[in-house]
Amino acid sequence: MARIVHQLSLNENHSPPLPGVPEAVAGLVDRVNLTLDPLSAGLEAKIAGRLGVGAERVVAGVGSAALLQQFLMTHAGAGSEVVHTWPSFEMYPLLIGNSRATAVAVPGPDDRMDLAAVAAAVTDDTKVVLLCNPNNPTGEVLDAAQLRGLLDALPPHVLLLVDEAYREFADPDVVADALDLARIDDRVAVVRTFSKAHGLLGLRVGYLVGAEKIVAPLRMTTLFFRVPTVAQAAASAALDVEEQARRNCAAVAVERDRVRDGLVELGLDVPPSGGNFVWVRLGERNEAFRDHLAEHGIAVRVLAGGSGVRVSTGLREANDAVLAAAKSFTANG
Template identity: 45%
Template sequence: MSIENTAPSAEVQPRPVVGRLPKYAAGKPPAPVEGLAAYKLASNENPMQPVPAVLAAIAAQTAYNRYPDPLSTKLRNALAGFLDVPADDVVTGAGSLGALTQILAGFAGQNDDGVPDEVVYAWRSFEAYPICVGTSGAVSVQVPLTAEGRHDLDAMAAAVNERTSVVLLCTPNNPTGPVLTTAEVEDFLAKVPRDVLVVIDEAYQEFVRNPEAVDGIEMYRKHPNVAVLRTFSKAHGLANLRVGYSVAQQHITRHLRVVATPFAVSSVAEDAAVASLAHYDEVVEKVQSLVDERTRVVAGLRALGWTIPEAEGNFVWLALGKDAQEFARLADEHALSVRAFANEGVRVSIGEAEANTRFLEICSKYPKGPGLK
């Protein structure tokens, strides 16, 4: 039996907001160039494998036919010991982005009166922010960074109003690199109403060496309206397994568990993360080797006369403006992929030593670097 559709031809349409959302642009793999090893420096990935205990934990998995523990109890307990926080203050998610999505689902969106909440964040910052905020039904309020690529916290505090439900603080800021200091964040929190949730996104926290940098966990202990985002994707080298978490007081986490995606963290990811925490001294060694490479790259750029912001993540920011795409194409010709933001700049991840050296060689021959003009 066939059913004839006599209605006018039409297509299923998404919500109007979907058409207004920016498209997430993942870092592309490098183009092959004959005679050169290709390196991807476009996604802030850890170029090193996870520690051996993690690989062993992954290899030991057999229960692929079973659902994981929806609460990630083993991982939350491990994090409770590692961070010295109650396990009930930890909510896991599919990377820190998944944890952020849960926070926005619970605390930002369209209200019963039809008026949307506002979410305040610095811009440019993590490019998924406007997508996640828009999807939640809330409105983005983007506050421009300073000329040094830092959050303008005074302007952000001034942007908070009665419609603001969430503020996002990215430290170190992705893609520009500077951190927020403890003093700055304390001052900011004193200006923000206690019913506004302030999310401190610390995806790159393990790479920070600035002694004045804020520690989100300490802020959460002192301020009941603070939530912290962290991830195993970067320092721990588990980007492909998608495991992150938020830390907040229980008047917040009890709502996050209501909106959390069930089974978002697989048992493979959970066991890998637990093993990585148990061998954190080895993780620290790997991270320090990347920090040493970052120091070499930053020193090399500055020796060339390039002006770059403070770099506290596993990447550097080149404020190339209109030349961003040109530089990215040049890198591609040398078998390096970097992340260009059109008319703004280029983010270059710290990768293998050979990749970093080749990047510096490209910069030494490029005449339009920031500070050279």
């Protein structure tokens, strides 16, 4: 097996650290022995100010996955169901199982999210409907009308939890902003992360926004999911350069679309994507494609029970390597 040169299996943001972030981290090296802001109150207030909501509606956590876990442990549990689309984030079933709830996966045609089927899958035992928008790993983007339509179809006892880890890579004129719904409907909660758009994957910090009655119970477990001091400082610094983060995401989206166009020209099935990755579907040849790329020093992932290959967007050199390896793969039949 060739040495992996291009790591494109983790959906990392390969842009350089945002201005001010390294300095914020370095500035706390001599104070890592102190707790400082144990519950991230300062960061939560800053996030709330940027979003135009009250700080009581924001809770910070150690990445979006941890916040999803807190939410499900709080609002689902034994005897309840959590409905989610499929394919989607591969950790959803595990997170739901950890909360002792039952995961109800709803497949859609052509790997797309079937929101009518999601609504139809809801029962009296359903506590949460969980969506990823843009969807990981397929890249599908839901617009505001689609999200509103789903919410209108849900009964009053069901919460809608929207995972927006990748929204900054999507077209802002198309992708739904679930916060707009959360402002007017207390059933909606939104989780976001600093790992992707802001490039803080190695520090693990995210936040969840919702009605105070939804958010407040999560604070009972925040003590065990505390954001480290260094991560708080990095996230705060990243918020100060949002425009640069947006420019970085736009550049990633350009590269993502270039890779997709190149793969489509080779005859591969690659749907449009709103994330920092593309979803390549080769049927029975998915694993062969992954292995072929690995032989060329590129790490990618087969996901969703083998239904596709997710290829993260890297720097131009890495993306060129993907296109070259894909070309040799298709040339060999």
